[in-house]
Each structure stands twice: as structure tokens, then as C-alpha cells.
Amino acid sequence: MGILLYFLTFLAAYAHSESVPKELRDKLRKASSFLEFVENVEIIYHPVYTNQHTEKTYATPGPRKPMRIQAANFIKASASRLRTLAVEEAPTTSNTMDLSTAEHLSLFGSIKQGNDTCQLQSVCVPIPLDNGDPQVVIYPKCYEVMQCVGSCCDSFETCHPHSNRKLEKPVIQLLYVGNGRFMLNQTINITMEEHTSCSCYDCGSNVPECPPGSVIGSDCKCQCANKSERNNCQGHREWDDEKCSCVCEPVSCPKHQIFDEDRCDCVSTRRGDEVHLAEIIDTSKVVDLSSLPKLKAKVVHPKY
Structure with missing residues (x-):
């Protein structure tokens, strides 16, 4: 009787539910993945009304409260972990999910949405x-x-x-x-x-x-047409909305180094075998050659 009353209450609420607001439709539209959408909205899971085609057995029959599904709870979890949770959770708790639902939730992380190509x-x-x-x-x-x-x-x-x-x-x-x-x-x-x-x-x-x-x-x-590339901008690079490209973070290089755009790092301007005389000669101790004595050369003529 309790289940029937709860079911009728749910149907009555569903019949008088309002249409999806435009701002929520826009969030769904902009989300590149289901994970991104779940992080911005609230999604309810109820074992009675989710996967109704699956036969469920509970130790204690009766209505149970719905649970809120969070992205971190099922998107990033493995299918085996979700199956374990579904089996280990007590049947009387409001957060119990059946095996079929657990496996379905584990697949949501792989769902990607395409982009407009206009x-x-x-x-x-x-x-x-x-x-x-x-x-x-x-x-x-x-x-x-x-x-x-x-x-x-x-x-x-x-x-x-x-x-x-x-x-x-x-x-x-x-x-x-x-x-x-x-x-x-x-x-x-x-x-x-x-x-x-x-x-x-x-x-x-x-x-x-x-x-x-x-x-x-x-x-x-205006937005970048290649916005999907923004998710791949990692490491020492950052996304530039004006250039619509992944660029290097600004870095000030020390002396004798220049910035390499390909590596996003400072590299030496010298070769490994290059010697800079200015660094090994002490110019403060230069000898004045004019003060040195002049040497006379003796010319020797060969005898024939």
C-alpha cells in the first residue's frame, strides 16, 4: 500500500511538472561531456523508477527516498567498483542501487557530445x-x-x-x-x-x-571555433581566447638563454663546445706591451 501511494504521488508531481528551463537547456547544450553536465546540475536517482525493466529484490520492501547522483561518485569510478557498491550497500538504505543501474552509471563518463560545425x-x-x-x-x-x-x-x-x-x-x-x-x-x-x-x-x-x-x-x-582543443592545453601552456590557441606561459629567461616556443622553456644560446674568451680572460690585468724591452733579431746568412 505504501509503494502504491508513493507511486501515485510521484505520478501526480510528474504530471504537473514544468518544462525544462532555458538556462538548463543551455547548460546541456554547452556541455562537451555528460560529466561536465552533471557537475553543473542535480540529477536524481531512484531505484523504484530507474531501470524499471530490471527485476529488483530487497530485504525490506517499501518506498525509499531518492538519492542525488554526483559526478565524483560514479563517473570517475570503475564499473567493478560500482558493482561492489551495489552489492555491499544495505537494502534498507536510501542510496542503494541495483547492479544494472551501477553498470549504466559507469558508462556515462565515456559519453561525449559533438559540437556545432556552423x-x-x-x-x-x-x-x-x-x-x-x-x-x-x-x-x-x-x-x-x-x-x-x-x-x-x-x-x-x-x-x-x-x-x-x-x-x-x-x-x-x-x-x-x-x-x-x-x-x-x-x-x-x-x-x-x-x-x-x-x-x-x-x-x-x-x-x-x-x-x-x-x-x-x-x-x-564570439568564441573560439576550436574550443575542443582547449581541454588538451596542459603543462606549461595556457589557452589564449584572443588567439584561439594553446600558447606558452610567459617566462623571463636568464642571460645567455632564449625562450623556445616549441618547448615552452628557456634554452641556452651556446653550443656545448663553444668557449667564450670574455669569461675566462681577466681584462683588468692586461699588460702594456709598450713598456716591454725591444728584442733585436740577428740575421744569419748561410754559407755556400
Whole structure:
């Protein structure tokens, strides 16, 4: 009876639950992994309603309280450790999880989310001129202009431009007169649209002008297009949001050393076998050669 009452209470609360707030949807959208998402939100696990297809046996039947799942408790733990916890925990405690759930939780750490690939690229756009005359051709057939290209993580979003500009391009129209010859018919100036910013988000009129290598993020601000590389920036390097690259930490090198960008460290400017005379000669004890006595050389002529 207690389980039924608890179940009905849960259904009533679920039926009147509100939709997912936008800020939580944005957190889910931005998280590159499930671990990152769990660290910013609260996720509830209840043994009665989680993995309902799995048969569960408890020493003491009855409703139990839900538990909060934390990232450190299951994401970084091994599957064998979670199975051990599921078996060793007392059935009457509110934190008991079944074996199936424990194994499912151990897999969450490997779940990664893809990124939007919507960005500006130079693509060939066909010239919109075709009068249907088989004797008339135009040149060029297309122009390379910047366009929004890519896909979005959410199915209801599309890669679209936020701003664009008009470009005037010349087009030559040629008339074929036979025998491999063309006659210049006319030159036309056409207007083409070039995209200057794009993303998967609806930013309204609040659209920034992002530098090359940056895209518009979910907060409608410029962010690095290669943000996935930021997680690999380790050691003596740090991420530069302006350059969108992993750069060395600033270091002041001592004398006779220069900074090596590849090593992110100071290296000697001298070879191992190089000798610096200035360091081994005491210039304060230089002898004045003019004070020394002059030697006379005696020339000896050979006898024949």
C-alpha cells in the first residue's frame, strides 16, 4: 500500500511538472561531456523508477527516498567498483542501487557530445544568369564567397547567417558564332550576397563581428571555433581566447638563454663546445706591451 501511494504521488508531481528551463537547456547544450553536465546540475536517482525493466529484490520492501547522483561518485569510478557498491550497500538504505543501474552509471563518463560545425567558409556560388539560349555562355560560372556552412547539434536548429553584405561582381556574356569563335556580347555587374557571421542560435539584432577563427556561441558572443582543443592545453601552456590557441606561459629567461616556443622553456644560446674568451680572460690585468724591452733579431746568412 505504501509503494502504491508513493507511486501515485510521484505520478501526480510528474504530471504537473514544468518544462525544462532555458538556462538548463543551455547548460546541456554547452556541455562537451555528460560529466561536465552533471557537475553543473542535480540529477536524481531512484531505484523504484530507474531501470524499471530490471527485476529488483530487497530485504525490506517499501518506498525509499531518492538519492542525488554526483559526478565524483560514479563517473570517475570503475564499473567493478560500482558493482561492489551495489552489492555491499544495505537494502534498507536510501542510496542503494541495483547492479544494472551501477553498470549504466559507469558508462556515462565515456559519453561525449559533438559540437556545432556552423561556420563561415569560402564556397563556390553559381552565377544566377541563364537565359536558356544555347549560343550564349557566361564567364565565370561561379564566384567564391563566404557562406555559412555546417550543421547544428539540435535538430530544430539550422546553420544560418546573422549578417551579410552585398558584393558587386562582373560577368562576361559571350555569343558563340561558330568555328570555335565567340563574340563578346556584353559585360554585366551582378549582386551577390556574402555572409559575414553565422551560428545555430537566434541572436536577434545583438550580433557581434567575430574575428577569423571565431564563431558566435549560444550566448551570442564570439568564441573560439576550436574550443575542443582547449581541454588538451596542459603543462606549461595556457589557452589564449584572443588567439584561439594553446600558447606558452610567459617566462623571463636568464642571460645567455632564449625562450623556445616549441618547448615552452628557456634554452641556452651556446653550443656545448663553444668557449667564450670574455669569461675566462681577466681584462683588468692586461699588460702594456709598450713598456716591454725591444728584442733585436740577428740575421744569419748561410754559407755556400
